Amino acid sequence: MAIPSPVEPCDFTVFGGTGDLALRKLLPALYLRDRDGQLPDGFRVIGVSRHTADDDAYRAMVRDALTQHVSSADLDEAAVARLLARLHHVELDVEDVGAWHLLHARLKEGAASEDVIRVFYLAVAPGLFGTICEHLDEVGLATERSRVVLEKPMGSDLATARRVNEAVGRVFEESNIFRIDHYLGKESVQNLLVTRFANTFLEPLWNSHWVDHVQITAAESLGVGERGSYYDRSGALRDMVQNHLLQLLCLVAMEPPTYVDRETVRDEKLKVLQALRPMTPELVDRDVVAGQYAAGLCDGAPAKAYVDEVGQPSDTETFVALRTEVQNWRWAGVPFYLRTGKRLPERVSEIVVVFKEPPHAMFPHSEGPTEPNRLHIRVQPDEGMRLHMTAKEPGPGGIRLRPVSLDLSYAAAFGARSPDAYERLLMDVVRGNPTLFMRRDEVEAAWAWVAPILDRWSQPTHRPRRYPAGTNGPVAAATLLERDGRSWQETE
Numbered sequence: 001m002a003i004p005s006p007v008e009p010c011d012f013t014v015f016g017g018t019g020d021l022a023l024r025k026l027l028p029a030l031y032l033r034d035r036d037g038q039l040p041d042g043f044r045v046i047g048v049s050r051h052t053a054d055d056d057a058y059r060a061m062v063r064d065a066l067t068q069h070v071s072s073a074d075l076d077e078a079a080v081a082r083l084l085a086r087l088h089h090v091e092l093d094v095e096d097v098g099a100w101h102l103l104h105a106r107l108k109e110g111a112a113s114e115d116v117i118r119v120f121y122l123a124v125a126p127g128l129f130g131t132i133c134e135h136l137d138e139v140g141l142a143t144e145r146s147r148v149v150l151e152k153p154m155g156s157d158l159a160t161a162r163r164v165n166e167a168v169g170r171v172f173e174e175s176n177i178f179r180i181d182h183y184l185g186k187e188s189v190q191n192l193l194v195t196r197f198a199n200t201f202l203e204p205l206w207n208s209h210w211v212d213h214v215q216i217t218a219a220e221s222l223g224v225g226e227r228g229s230y231y232d233r234s235g236a237l238r239d240m241v242q243n244h245l246l247q248l249l250c251l252v253a254m255e256p257p258t259y260v261d262r263e264t265v266r267d268e269k270l271k272v273l274q275a276l277r278p279m280t281p282e283l284v285d286r287d288v289v290a291g292q293y294a295a296g297l298c299d300g301a302p303a304k305a306y307v308d309e310v311g312q313p314s315d316t317e318t319f320v321a322l323r324t325e326v327q328n329w330r331w332a333g334v335p336f337y338l339r340t341g342k343r344l345p346e347r348v349s350e351i352v353v354v355f356k357e358p359p360h361a362m363f364p365h366s367e368g369p370t371e372p373n374r375l376h377i378r379v380q381p382d383e384g385m386r387l388h389m390t391a392k393e394p395g396p397g398g399i400r401l402r403p404v405s406l407d408l409s410y411a412a413a414f415g416a417r418s419p420d421a422y423e424r425l426l427m428d429v430v431r432g433n434p435t436l437f438m439r440r441d442e443v444e445a446a447w448a449w450v451a452p453i454l455d456r457w458s459q460p461t462h463r464p465r466r467y468p469a470g471t472n473g474p475v476a477a478a479t480l481l482e483r484d485g486r487s488w489q490e491t492e
């Protein structure tokens with residue numbers, strides 16, 4: 001969040017360099033940063049995988065991936081050639097102790113300098129994180145100038161998260177561990193902090209005196225598709241709530257840090273996680289809804305039930321809605337409603353802050369609806385913000401009230417392409433700025449908070465409620481708000 005420092009030469013190693021994440025997200029992000037002139041001479045990208053591929057074969061694979069995953073308007077032949085020239089591939093099974101010298105040799109050969117910055121991006125299953133770090137240490141590649149990037153899932157519960165953190169922490173200092181949550185790299189998410197803390201008009205209202213409640217939704221229209229075997233062991237609570245939704249909640253609810261640096265924002269987020277109302281078995285039953293999609297219609301086409309997609313009976317939830325509170329001075333009594341799911345009507349992630357009604361109804365005889373003010377922060381797609389307010393409809397005669405909105409569309413206001421979250425985050429790793437990454441204590445606090453839900457749902461009687469694909473989730477999700485006299489803000 002500080003002014004970016006120049007990028008030093010770096011050896012950027014991607015374990016899982018031929019995988020979906022690397023080819024679809026990481027290499028396109030590095031390509032776009034390179035195209036925009038941000039990668040210096042001497043910056044190399046080394047893909048490590050079990051594939052048999054020499055440098056040329058890997059370059060061909062990456063060229064295909066860029067063609068598929070970068071828009072044609074952003075593809076520039078000279079820039080593609082520049083990135084490909086930086087690429088190398090090392091075939092290595094990370095569990096094969098005897099083969100690690102190959103990686104060591106490749107990294108030493110032709111490095112920009114002895115103490116070049118080394119980034120190790122672990123785009124592989126978390127079960128391999130500990131092994132990789134251990135071997136990096138053994139072959140002398142884990143130095144003070146080395147950084148390790150961990151992808152989700154960061155464990156599957158508090159105990160496994162601790163094990164992963166301990167294994168990685170035995171080799172790398174916390175300041176060199178970057179736990180990625182790509183939601184934090186989104187422009188609109190960073191803009192939430194700027195909107196709150198670089199303006200004066202919102203912050204006086206941003207509390208239980210003026211805010212009625214907050215809704216956070218991360219909806220997808222797709223089903224599990226190819227990810228069925230991973231997803232069936234995870235579910236929406238682990239895949240989305242423990243990380244992305246709680247991180248968004250933290251940014252909405254946190255106190256202003258005195259200044260922004262690598263620790264202050266994370267300190268404030270941690271305090272929010274620690275202030276979340278602890279879940280009890282009774283609260284889980286009352287305030288948390290699990291759903292699973294049945295067959296239905298999505299985008300006008302028939303969509304299979306979840307169990308048919310994974311090909312087996314399953315009680316894994318593909319939908320979660322929950323109500324919680326942040327138990328501190330600012331937010332006492334304000335409900336935070338969180339919701340995420342697959343096979344919902346559309347792909348949209350949005351935070352909605354719903355303000356209270358004006359304290360006095362001055363226009364009792366006016367025509368038209370009065371609605372409370374709402375601030376919609378659109379995280380994806382079409383990042384931006386919309387403030388809903390009430391205005392007088394132009395015209396003579398009586399006063400007619402009309403809801404109107406003040407819109408800030410990023411694309412319209414700034415014209416520029418909104419960079420993908422990975423572009424921002426990868427460069428932050430290279431620069432050594434961890435502000436937008438999750439610290440170990442945050443990850444563990446989030447797991448500790450969801451633990452009672454996982455416990456309750458591990459009972460044999462627990463069954464997610466079915467909802468037809470293409471709808472807004474089970475009826476119980478609507479009831480969760482209706483019983484408080486509220487309703488979900490569906491997208492307009």
Ligand code: NAD
Pocket residue numbers: 015016017018019020021022048049050051092093094095122123124125126128151152153230
């Ligand atoms: P993938 O199956 O497409 O690719 C796995 C990659 O890891 C391949 O390059 C493979 O060769 C390599 N690999 C596996 N075992 C190895 C070993 N023993 N030694 C060396 N290389 C090995 O997987 P993916 O979709 O790219 O996901 C990788 C990880 O990132 C998973 O843990 C996944 O949950 C996580 N993740 C993926 C995405 C995504 O969009 N794909 C998003 C977030 C997190």
